[in-house]
Amino acid sequence: MKPVAEIFSQGEEVISGQIVDHNAAWLSEQLTELGFAVKRHTAVGDHLDDLVALIKEIAVRADCCICTGGLGPTTDDLTAEAVSIASGFPLRLDESALQQIRQFFAWRNRSMPEANCKQAMLPEKAIRIDNAYGTAPGFALKIRRCWFVFLPGVPFEMKAMFTALVVQPLRDRFSLSPDCLITLRSIGIGESAIQQCLEDLVLPSSVQLGFRAVPDEVLTKLLFPAGFDEQEKRVCVQRAAELIGDYVFAIDGLDGTQGDLIEVISRLMRDKRHTLAVLETASQGLLAAKCLGRDWLRAAEISLDTADLDINQHDLANAARVLARQLRTRRQTNLALVQLYAGDQSDYGDKDRAIVLYNALATPKGVVSSRHHAFGAIKYKQNQAASLALDLLRRYLQDKCL
Amino acid sequence: MKPVAEIFSQGEEVISGQIVDHNAAWLSEQLTELGFAVKRHTAVGDHLDDLVALIKEIAVRADCCICTGGLGPTTDDLTAEAVSIASGFPLRLDESALQQIRQFFAWRNRSMPEANCKQAMLPEKAIRIDNAYGTAPGFALKIRRCWFVFLPGVPFEMKAMFTALVVQPLRDRFSLSPDCLITLRSIGIGESAIQQCLEDLVLPSSVQLGFRAVPDEVLTKLLFPAGFDEQEKRVCVQRAAELIGDYVFAIDGLDGTQGDLIEVISRLMRDKRHTLAVLETASQGLLAAKCLGRDWLRAAEISLDTADLDINQHDLANAARVLARQLRTRRQTNLALVQLYAGDQSDYGDKDRAIVLYNALATPKGVVSSRHHAFGAIKYKQNQAASLALDLLRRYLQDKCL
Structure with missing residues (x-):
């Protein structure tokens, strides 16, 4: 059985939706890869009672818990106090922590504000985790069943401390075998x-x-x-x-x-030394935009209205093939991708109506093509149009075209 | 006293850190604005026991809870079952829900997979919340103290349903005096x-x-x-x-x-009956892509390399102004926006190096222009390039150009 882990984030800005809790996702990924079974994320605001209640809950439910936030110098940073109440261990001044905080300010040629003293008060029996990047040291201790690790909420401090000072002790403490x-x-x-x-x-x-x-x-x-x-x-x-x-x-x-579709395509395009020109309609720039930074894309054209193109409007499948051949010649690339659509602007904007996408890719060996229906909200259709055109290119590059 | 709300997210991909829980932040913000005191976010994976336990906890702790995820057609979507166990209300087939799911597939000319039947099974006494964008209907019901609302985890479906079908019933049910x-x-x-x-x-x-x-x-x-x-x-x-x-x-x-930048611009463009042509470089299609569905955009061109343009490469500020005037004449629009950048491809791709953006807007009264530095990862620079070009247009339309 894998040890059970939880993630706990503290902060009014998380709970009110002012910031998105990226820390929780990052820590989950790390713990899952290490071989923990992550069971819960919980976020609470800066209220002492809520914090104490949560720590007590987790203490009997999980084997390990990583907590972020609430270690700052201000009055709304309550984690150490909450841990002290929940665990019964009184807060004690950690002389080394105080030394480090003083040094942090000394290096910056500033004197330490009195408020920062609070950050050196750690629960008795806690193991200090040094913070090389900020003033808040972390700490770890066992409460009932659970090994708690408390880290600051600032993402880069938290990540650096977790990687350098938390991972190995977790491996030593738990018997982990990752999936x-x-x-x-x-x-x-x-x-x-x-x-x-x-x-x-x-x-x-x-x-x-x-x-x-x-x-x-x-x-x-x-x-x-x-x-x-x-x-x-x-x-x-x-x-x-x-x-x-x-x-x-x-x-x-x-x-x-x-990797993702564009990475898969990009690797194959480079390996085969292909170059590409695109002409897009429904995706309106998004196809070119997705190829940002790829030097195999040599030319990009946008047509805002299929009706402006000099083609047979009643046979767009064939029109796409003709345009792709012309584009390849005109732009002197060895591949050319054309993306057309049938349906008027009102179809495109209506989430309940479909548009039909016609893609054609001109290659040295001839033209391959695909046809799809796209549904949903306008931005969703736009994204489908760009992605499905790129997918025709991917299929050609992987020799999966019919 | 404000009613107490919680947010609850279900999904293995949240708990394992594969995705960041943006839904929780968005919902928190909405609930806070409505006048709730949001107290906790919790995320759990796709495990029936964990879900049932959490629903029972929240049922006695909060007045309102918005839950996302776990309403899909697959076997790991367990929310309705968990609600049924936690509440004691058996699952019943909701005929209207089944009808809507069938219609969803019928509109797309596909037959409904058997698996999707499951999405029409709702707990007895639950009020159905229709999903106009996908197959998963939501539902709401009271369990002990708490009014639970269950919505799909797909962000745009969740947001559309919350806004259209959840906000007003919450206002009716609770006595809210929002900030x-x-x-x-x-x-x-x-x-x-x-x-x-x-x-x-x-x-x-x-x-x-x-x-x-x-x-x-x-x-x-x-x-x-x-x-x-x-x-x-x-x-x-x-x-x-x-x-x-x-x-x-x-x-x-x-x-x-x-509204957002493009909405502000769009309202002014329509009021003033302006038309626009764009030529973009650094944003590589994203400027045009952001104008999707706006009929005042009449023409869009992409130049993948500023070196390809017939301009004075040593004075891009002036070159942008010249190109904007030419574009306005060539495309016969009354506004024309040109977006150039200085710096080579390697500067663009390097997150530690900046590129310089030159924007020019040709108008019936002459040309206005702007210059910015863009920093950061390549996609961030691309987005900056598109947004800052549009911002020049916004400033012109709001009479805020120097």
Whole structure:
């Protein structure tokens, strides 16, 4: 059984929504990779009673808890006091901590404000965690079942302290054996359709299957327990990838990280020394914008209205192919991608109406093309238009075009 | 006393740190503005026991709880089941919900996968909350002390449903006397510079001042308690806006919502019947992409390399002005916006090096221009380039150009 971990964030600015709690996500990822089972995140404001209650709850529920925030010098920083009440250990002045805080100010040629003394008051029995970047030292101690680690809420201080001074002691204190997460990344297919594809997939009961839709792609996740047979793992992943089919553009976690769609494309474009020109309509600049910083993109054109183009408006599939060939010649690139759409502006703006996307890619060996429907809010359609055009390029580069 | 609210997020991807919980921050802000005292955020993974335990805890601790996630069609979506166990209300098929889910697929010319049936199973006594954007309906019900609202985890579905279908029922159900939040929205100036501008601002002690940086803008927030004198409030806001200066493009909460930069611009463009052509370099399509669905944008061009343009490379400020005049003539619009940058590709890609942005706007009365430095990661620079070019247009439209 994995040790159970929790994350606890303190701060009025978190609880009122003034800041987004990135610390919790970062710490979760670290703890999960180390081999903890992270069970809960909790955030509370700067109220002593709420803090004491929460620490007492966690003390009997978890094996380890990382807490951020509330270590500052001001009156609303109450963590040490709350820990003292919840644990029964009185606060004591830590002389080394005070020394370090004084030094922090001395280096900056300032005298230490009286308020900062408070930061050197730590609960008896706590182990101090030095802060090389700010005035607030962290500390760790056991309360009932749970090993608590308290760190400042400033992200870069917290991360530096966790990495340098917390990770190794956690490894020493707990018996950890991390799982292996494999992620199949796909585009152009929905979450429930993937689930249908995988209906016949038989996995060992110890393997967890999960899904997640993010704006550009759907992730299928296979979580293998520590020590799972390497060969059998590869067979499971291979089988899942085959069942989902060509929608899968990358597999992360098996042999490193392959990255998102644009990274996968970029690696192949560079390897094959291809150059690209694009002409986009529905995506209105977003296709070019997604290729930012990629030197294989040589030219980008936007047409705001398909009606302005000198093409047969009644056969956009063919028109896209003709335009792609022309663009390739005109821009002297070896690939040219054209993205057209059918439907008027009002269809595009109406979340309940679809537009039809026509993509064509001119290559040295001829033209390949794709057709899709895009639905939903206008920005969602725009993103679909850009991503599905890029996906045609990805399929060509991976030799997966029909 | 304000009613106590909590936020509860479900999902393995939150608890494992794969995604950052932006939903919790957004909902907190909404609830705080409505007049709730938000006390806790909690996130748990997709485990039935954990979900049931948490719902039972919150049911006796809070007056209202907004929960997101776990309403999808897959086997790891367990919210409805957990609610049923925690509340004792059995799950029943909601015929209207099933109808809507079927229709969602029918509109898209696809047949409904069997798995989606599950999304129409709601706890008895729950009030359904329709989802116009996806397949997962939400629902609300009272368990012991607490009014629970369950919404999907997909941010745009969650936000649309909360705004359209949850806010008014919450106002009806609870006796809320909200504080009044005024937000000054600014662009082109940092958070600490704004703080310096406001050093001499004297506010009554009951008024809270806060700041938040979001990707495109910095928000300065003034929170006035319920019943604060209207005239005095206007004086405070006016004084703050004057101290920050022309960087302020909108003030939300005083006389309704003025919206983001593109909305402010769009309203003025339509009122004045202007048309626009753009030529962009550093933003590489993002400037045009941000104008999606705005019919005053008539033409958009991208130049991937400033060196390709037939201009004096040693005087980009002037070159931008010349190109803007040419673009206005060539595209026959009454405004034309050109966005150039100095610095090579390696400067652009290096987060520790700056690029210089030159914007010029040709108008019927002549050309106005601006110059900025952009710093940070490549995508951040790209966004700055697009936003600061649009801000020149905003300043012209608001008669704030020098």
